[in-house]
Amino acid sequence: MASYTAPLREINFVLNEVLKAGNLSKTIPAYADATPETLAEMIDTAAKFVEQELAPLNASGDAEGCTRHPDGTVSVPKGFTEAFKAYAANGFVGITNPSEYDGLGLPFTLSKVVEEMVCSGNVAFALYPGLTGGCFEAIYASASDELKQTYLPKLSTGEWTGTMLITEPQAGSDLAAVKTKAIPQADGSYKIEGGKIFITSGEHGMADNIIHFTLARMEGAPAGVKGLSTFIVPKFMVKADGTLGERNAIQCAAIEHKMGIHGSVTCVMNLDGATGFLVGKPNEGIMNMFVMMNLARIMVGFQGLGQMELATQNAVRYALDRKQPRTIIDFPDVRRMILQMKAMTEGARVLAYETALYVDYAHHHPDPAVREEANDWVELNTPLVKSTCTDGAVDLGSMAIQVYGGHGFIIEHGIEQILRDSKILCLYEGTNGIQAMDLVRRKLFLNGGRAVSRYFALLNKAATEAAPEFAFIAEPLKAALADLESATRWIQETFRARPDDASFGCCDYQRAFALSYLGYNWLRMAQAASAQDDEVFKAGKLATAKFFATKLLPQVGGLCASVKDGAGDFMALPTASL
C-alpha cells in the first residue's frame, strides 16, 4: 500500500525560507494572527490528521467506491463519513472562510497547504470539502446578504456540503449550450428544470444538506453564455429559522463508473422543478461561475501537487529499499527518475504556494496597487498551476510505476492508483488544453500584457543578480527566458490576425512557461538552501536544482521553437485526410 508522511520540512522550507509567508501576518491586518508559528501549528495538526485518518482510507475507498441505491441515495466508502465529520470538527473545511460566516478567517495559503496534504493522503476524499469551499466562494462573491446568512455558515463548518452544477451532456467545454431552465415564481424563487452530469459530491449522506450552485438559463434569456444565471438549489429546503424542511426536487439519477477517484461520487443530477434562488443578477451567471472557477482551478492544481508528492515520496522509499541486486537507486536510470520526480514536485510546490499567497494579497492587502499586481499574478498563474501540477501528477504517477517495475502494476501496492486518480485532474475545471488557450488567448493580453511583462522583468532581474555560485541555474534560466519572451512576442503579434496559428502550440507554450517558472523557483530554492546549516538538506536541494537546470530547463528552447513554428497548413487539412 502507498504510504504517506507529510513533507513538513519541505512545506516549511518553501513557506518560510523561499516565499517568506510570515510576511502575511505583518502586511495584511486581517491576518495579523497568522504568524509563522500559528501556521506551523495548524499544518502540524492537519499533517497528523491526514496521516492517521485520511491516508488509511485511500486504498479502501478506491476498492469500495460509491454506491447509488434504488431510492436515489448514495453510500460513500466506509470511514469517509466519520472522517469528514472529524475533518469538519477540526475546522479544516472553513480555514479561509471569513469568521463572520463561521470560518477560521485564516490565510488562503494555509488552506491550500492543508489541501496539498489532504490530496496526497486521499484525493477522492478531498473533493467533498473542496467543492464545499468552491460553493462557499461562489455564494460569498455574488449572493445577497440574506442568502449568505442562510447558507454560508454551515458550508464553513461542514455541516452542509456544496457542489457546482455546470456541465450538461451537450455542454462540456462549451457552456453556451447549457439548457437547464429557470422559471420565475411568484415568491421570487425559481423552478429549475434540466439535467446535469459530472456532478462531484452531488448526492451522499455525509452532511445534513447539500447546496447545489447551479448554472441555468432563465426563461426568455438570450442564447449563449450571456443568458446564463446562477442559483442556489438546496437538497433540503431551509426554513426561516435555519432548520431543514422539505426535500427539494433534485435527485441523483445515476452515478458514473470512473477510472479513478472512486471514493468521490460523480452524479447525474435531475432537476424536476427544483426550487432555486437567484445568486447575483440575471444573465450574469457566467461571471459568478468564473469567480469560483478560477479558485477551483487553483484547487485542482493543489490536488495535482498532492498526488505528485505521493508519487515521489513512495518512489523514493521504494528505490532506497529495493535490491536487484544493487539498491535500485544506484542504477543511473532509476536515480534519474527520482531526481526528475523531486525536481518537478518541489518546483511545482513553490509555484502553487506562491499562487496561493498572491490570492491572499489580491483579496486582502491594504494597498490597492499591491492588490492589483497580485491579481495579475493570480490570473497569469492559474492556468500554469492547474496544468503543471496535474500533467505532473500523471507523469509522476506513471514514473512511480516504472520505479516499482511490475509490482507497480499490482493494485495492492497502491501505486497505480496514483495514475488513475490523477488523470481526471487534467480534465475537470477546464482541460489542460483549455488552460493553455486561456494562457495564450487571455492572459498574455490582459491589461495590455502587463502581467507577462512583469513576469519577464522579475525573473530576468533574479537571474541577472544571482551570485556567481548560482550561475549553474541562473544562466540556463536567462536562456530559457529569452526563448520564452521571443515566443511570447510572436504569439502577441500573431494572435489577432491568425488565432489558430498562434494557438496551435498552446500546450507547448504552457509547458515552456511553466518550466521557466520552475527554473526561477529552483534558483530561489538553491539560494535559500545555501543559507541553511543542514548539509544533507542543502546538498539535496543543490543537486536537484542542478538536475532541473541541466535536464529540464533546456527543454524550453525546443518547445518555444515549436510554438513559433505555428500551425503550418495543418488547420487547413481536410478532415477526410485525418
Next chain:
Amino acid sequence: MASYTAPLREINFVLNEVLKAGNLSKTIPAYADATPETLAEMIDTAAKFVEQELAPLNASGDAEGCTRHPDGTVSVPKGFTEAFKAYAANGFVGITNPSEYDGLGLPFTLSKVVEEMVCSGNVAFALYPGLTGGCFEAIYASASDELKQTYLPKLSTGEWTGTMLITEPQAGSDLAAVKTKAIPQADGSYKIEGGKIFITSGEHGMADNIIHFTLARMEGAPAGVKGLSTFIVPKFMVKADGTLGERNAIQCAAIEHKMGIHGSVTCVMNLDGATGFLVGKPNEGIMNMFVMMNLARIMVGFQGLGQMELATQNAVRYALDRKQPRTIIDFPDVRRMILQMKAMTEGARVLAYETALYVDYAHHHPDPAVREEANDWVELNTPLVKSTCTDGAVDLGSMAIQVYGGHGFIIEHGIEQILRDSKILCLYEGTNGIQAMDLVRRKLFLNGGRAVSRYFALLNKAATEAAPEFAFIAEPLKAALADLESATRWIQETFRARPDDASFGCCDYQRAFALSYLGYNWLRMAQAASAQDDEVFKAGKLATAKFFATKLLPQVGGLCASVKDGAGDFMALPTASL
C-alpha cells in the same frame, strides 16, 4: 465503448508500398507461397475475426476479469474460451511455426501484423496465444527432437497453451537471484521446487494442457545467471502416445489484481516437486531464455502498437464527431493531438513491421551475409520497438482521454482502459529503462558498433538522396542524425571508463534514437504516398510527415544534449539527500 476497425489501408500501405514485403516470397524460398495476395487474404480474415470476435470482448473482459477458485482453477472472462478455440481453429496461434510442427509456416511478419490487430481488439486476450508462441520458440530453439515432437505440435494448434516461468519475488530484473531448484531424478527428469510470480496465463481452462517453460537452478549449480537451466513443466503429464496423464505438481496459488489487462490472468505459481524436462544443456538456461525474450520483446512492442492504433482511431472518430460547438477537430490543440497520435502510431508501425521483416530475413534468408545483417538490425531494433511502441501506447492512451475530455475518464467510453491496459507493456519483458540500458550497453557495442554504423550510413544516404520535394523532412532528419551520431560516439567513448555517466541519459538516448528512426519512416512514407493516386490519402500522409518533421523530430537535439551532459555528480549524491 471503444470501437475498432482494422486499419487495412494503412497496414497494406506499410507492407507493400513502404517496406515491399512482397519481396519475402521472392527472396526466401521457404516463403515462396507468401505472396502479397496470400498475406492480404490472411490479414483480411484476421481483421474480420478481430473486429467481430475479439473486440466485442474487450470491455466485458475488463469488467469481469479472471477468478481463481478455491481448488486452484481459474475462470477467464465469458467468451474468451470460445474465442480462443475459434482463433486456434483459424490457425492464428501457429501462423509462423514450421509446418513440421503443425504451424502454417508463414512469415513471422504476417504473424506480427495479425498480432497488431489482435492487440488493438483485445490486448488481454492476445497474451494467451502470445505466450504460447513464446513458449514454442523457446522449445523449438533449444530442446531435443523428442521434446519438440512431444510438445510443439499442440502449441502450434492451440490445443495447448504456454507460459514462461521466470520471475520470483526477489528476482525481477535480477535473474541471478532465481532460487527455484531442479533436482535430478533417476529417469532423467527433474523435480522442480520453488515459487514464481507474475506468470501470465499460468492457469486457466481454455486449453487441454499448459506447458510451463521454467527457469530454475540445478542442485549444485553455480550461483548467478550461469547456474540457471530451463525446463519444460507440463500442467498434465504427457504419455508416450501423446495423450494426457496425471496432473503435475504445479499449482496456481493466487492471482494478481492489476491496473489493467484484467482478461489476462497473472498467477503466483507453486512448484512442489513438479516433474520437469531439461531443455538444452545444463546451466545454459539464460541463453535459452533470451532466445524467447528477444522475440517476446518484439511481441510486446506489437502489443503497444495495437494499443496506439486503438487510441488513435477512437480519438480521431471522436474529434470528428463531437461538437463544442465547433467540431472539436477544428480546435487547434485537438488537431495537434490528433496529428501527434497519427504521427507516432503510423511511424511506429513502420519500425515494428520492418523489425519483423528483419526477423524473417535473419532466420530464413538463403544468403548468410543477409542473415547476418538482418540479425544486426533485429538486435538494434528490439529495444527500440519495445520501448517506442509501449511508451507510445501510454502517451497516446493518455492523449485519447484528453481528446474525450471528462468523458474519457468514464469507464463506459472504453478509452481509459487503453491507458490502464498499456501501462504493463512498459514494465514486462524488461522495463523500458532496461531496454534503454540494453541499447546503450550492448547494442551500441555489438560487433564493434557495426549495427549502429550501418544505421547512420543507411539513414544519411536516404536523407541525402531524397528529392528536393522531401527536403521538409530530409533536412531535419539529417540534423537529427548528426546530433544522434555525436551522442552515440560520446556514449561509445565514455562507457568503458564511466558507465554510469554514459548510462544516465539512456532513456533520453533511446527516445532520440527512436525519433530519428521514425523520421526515416516518415520520409519513406512521404515518398511512397507521393506515388499514390489517392489525393486524400496522399494529403494526409504528407501533412502528418510534415507534423513529424516540424514538431517531433526537432526534439532529438535537446535529448542528445542531455545525454552528453552525462550524470554530473548525481550518482555520487548520498542517498540521505534524496
